[in-house]
Amino acid sequence: MQVYLPIAEVSVNMFLLFGLGGLVGVLSGMFGVGGGFLITPLLFFVGIPPAVAVATSANQIVASSVSAVLAHLKRKTVDLRMGSVLLVGGLIGSAIGIVIFNYLRSLGQVDLLVNLCYVVFLGTVGALMLVESLRALRRARKLGGALPPRKARRQRTWIYTLPFKMRFRTSGLYISVIPPILVGMSVGILAAIMGVGGGFIMVPAMIYLLNMPTKVVIGTSLFQIIFVTAFTTMLHAVTNQTVDLLLALTLLLGGVVGAQFGTSLGARLKAEQLRILLALLVLAVCGKLALDLFLTPSELYELAEGRP
């Protein structure tokens, strides 16, 4: 069944959109990523204009994140306190990021920079996670299936000497608020430049930099993503008027259902397996983007409506 999208001004198969939303929803619930880095390229592929795709996927991510966070809240795997601290950093970061983005746009070549950003960050994050998770899995297997206790408290270095300490009970941490704010801020900057929620950077940062347990990381990341993407949606709706409600609605119908499945699926997998899967996914998207940058395109020309 075809549906005509009023803002995107194209007609697309409804079940295709439903499926896309569902797929991203599953990933969102499973890994705690918003899925922006995945849904936006997929929408381009279906024929939605880029500006509409970016704005509308932000709105769709709000829906699937709410759905997933509620499921995580029920399971008590959301560190609200940590989420709020990260969010404060994140919002400051977004504001800085938007300034940087506009500066880069005035220089031109912002598309190229965004793509390079994606390839570099997705590549590094994906590769590091894959190596680490594989090592952890191998270690676990050597010990006859029993997972060794996480060496989370190993890094009692300078991070623990910082002031403004706070107790994050759900994460089992007692650390200074400065590292989480810094993490939130840098993710916020990147997210604003790359036009995504930033879950795929936030999740590894929380695991490896803040030493949070993987189970808590997913819910907390999603909690933070809701606010960042809601902010982005409003910004796009008011300034560019590129949020397509009908498109968002079809996507999120699939998304919210997918997120529920994803959450229960994620709960059944081991933390290491979860991280390996996320790493592979991140690397796959990175590979696709890298190919686009380095391979000779079939069409050398590109159209953009309006004046440069």
Add this chain to the structure above:
Amino acid sequence: MIRAFLAIVMLITTALPGTKARAQEEVVLGLSQNRVRITANFDGSEILIFGAIKRESPITDTPLDVIVTLAGPSTPVTVHKKDRRLGVWVNTDSVEVQTAPSFYTVASTAPLTDILRQTEDLRHSISVPRAIRSVGSASDTADPADYTRALIRIRENQGVYQSLEGGVTLDQQTLFRTSISMPSNLTEGSYDTRVFLLREGHVVSRFDTVIDVTKVGLERWLYMMSRQQPFIYGLLSLTIAILAGWLASALFRAIRSS
């Protein structure tokens, strides 16, 4: 030299009957629909354009040809070209095309090169390259024509520019008809419809009308709101998103607990 002169004289003399017939032949047009309504399940539209030729004098011996064009609203378009820099493909040069129709179809009884003279094409902007205006495009690129060709190629592949040579059927030099399919990715606006009658490459009569393409119902309502009350529209989008998320979660909990 003499031969060239003779050719010009012949051109002029053969052109004369055409100019004489100008006022004598007129198009009476019919459209299967003069409004296209874009509803939520809009999936393209087929427009039947048909008509008759009204004349006061008997049909002349020179064959008659018909061209029908349908053009969507025009917008400026920037064409970027990619080039390899340090192994990476980046947008380097760009050319701005002043106006290019968002949709353009030209249907004719025979190939355009056979029935339409260059000068007439220039005057009436009939063929696809002429329908795009890129005169005096301020650019320092080597070959701006490459860019307009690329624009046409890309839009032809998208199915929004079409050349239907032989797409118009003409019966007894009087009745003509053609059907033009409009794709599902139509934009709103007035679509200019033109019918040209040609004899020996000259336009002897022209008829213009407009097909309105409008969004109706939910489509129109959403579109207007996003333009007129963007803040409320944004809030509505968020509310729907949050509600849908909550509903799905509540529903799943109910299913699991039962």
